[in-house]
Amino acid sequence: MSALEAGDVMAQVELHCLRVRNGFRVVDLLLSEPERHRAAAFRSIEARRLFVAGRFLCRHILGSRLGCAPQALSIATTPSGRPYLPDHPDIDFNISHTRDLVALAINHGGRIGIDIERHDAFSETEAFEIMPMILSEHELDQVRQLEPRHRRDAFLACWVRKEAALKCLGLGFRIDPQTVTVAPNGTTPSTGDREPGASIFVHSGRLGDTEAGVFEWAVATSKPISQPTWRHHEACDSLRGILWNLE
Numbered sequence: 062m063s064a065l066e067a068g069d070v071m072a073q074v075e076l077h078c079l080r081v082r083n084g085f086r087v088v089d090l091l092l093s094e095p096e097r098h099r100a101a102a103f104r105s106i107e108a109r110r111l112f113v114a115g116r117f118l119c120r121h122i123l124g125s126r127l128g129c130a131p132q133a134l135s136i137a138t139t140p141s142g143r144p145y146l147p148d149h150p151d152i153d154f155n156i157s158h159t160r161d162l163v164a165l166a167i168n169h170g171g172r173i174g175i176d177i178e179r180h181d182a183f184s185e186t187e188a189f190e191i192m193p194m195i196l197s198e199h200e201l202d203q204v205r206q207l208e209p210r211h212r213r214d215a216f217l218a219c220w221v222r223k224e225a226a227l228k229c230l231g232l233g234f235r236i237d238p239q240t241v242t243v244a245p246n247g248t249t250p251s252t253g254d255r256e257p258g259a260s261i262f263v264h265s266g267r268l269g270d271t272e273a274g275v276f277e278w279a280v281a282t283s284k285p286i287s288q289p290t291w292r293h294h295e296a297c298d299s300l301r302g303i304l305w306n307l308e
């Protein structure tokens with residue numbers, strides 16, 4: 062285990078994840094005023110914890126890469142809710158959270174979107190009901206041709222690729238997901254008649270184990286990248302703002 066150090070060389074794309082354990086608390090001073098207000102507005106403790114953990118992770122990692130204290134990092138938000146670094150337009154990042162896991166993707170020199178979903182996010186029946194709202198007709202046909210026991214997994218894998226692409230584009234589900242089709246790896250989505258020519262490159266996979274939980278993930282970038290690898294972290298003393306790199 063080694064602590065993250067300021068000035069670490071920035072890879073083209075970095076993927077980081079932090080498992081949020083019960084009792085995770087972040088000292089308020091680590092967050093900006095708007096972040097503190099937003100955190101206070103969550104009704105659900107779990108949702109609040111995930112939001113705070115996301116900001117904790119990105120302030121630490123981005124701060125260490127940029128050589129500034131986590132609380133000194135300026136994070137702004139677009140009208141559609143996408144966070145960005147106003148003082149570093151060459152660095153893009155994106156956050157995703159589900160259950161007790163927070164993921165952060167950083168791209169140096171291009172846009173990025175990430176999505177993670179827990180493998181048991183919905184039952185087979187629920188997946189069957191949601192599919193037509195998310196998948197294009199062609200994708201729906203492909204999923205329906207699979208054996209029933211494989212359909213939910215295929216849908217989930219497609220879901221995370223789409224959501225990562227929509228987050229990379231910056232509008233999230235303001236774009237109808239049925240109009241965006243994303244093939245498994247390193248390909249360009251068809252986005253209906255929106256943004257003709259906008260290329261998105263997608264990498265995806267599975268994370269975790271049966272004990273800690275299995276997660277489907279996808280990362281979408283505006284430029285091609287090599288297969289990214291994950292770095293796992295633990296908030297060993299979130300009150301003092303210390304983050305440890307496990308791998």
Ligand SMILES: CC(C)(COP(=O)(O)OP(=O)(O)OC[C@H]1O[C@@H](n2cnc3c(N)ncnc32)[C@H](O)[C@@H]1OP(=O)(O)O)[C@@H](O)C(=O)NCCC(=O)NCCS
Nearest residue numbers: 112115140141142143156157158176228231232233234235
């Ligand atoms: C982006 C979106 C698909 C994320 O859905 P989600 O179920 O919250 O999924 P995730 O956990 O994967 O992602 C959440 C993170 O995505 C990021 N995000 C929010 N809006 C985003 C956007 N428009 N584009 C890219 N990323 C976005 C944020 O970092 C957010 O985490 P944070 O609020 O803790 O910082 C969904 O929020 C959406 O479609 N938003 C845009 C449309 C909208 O209605 N916005 C209203 C709020 S202004």
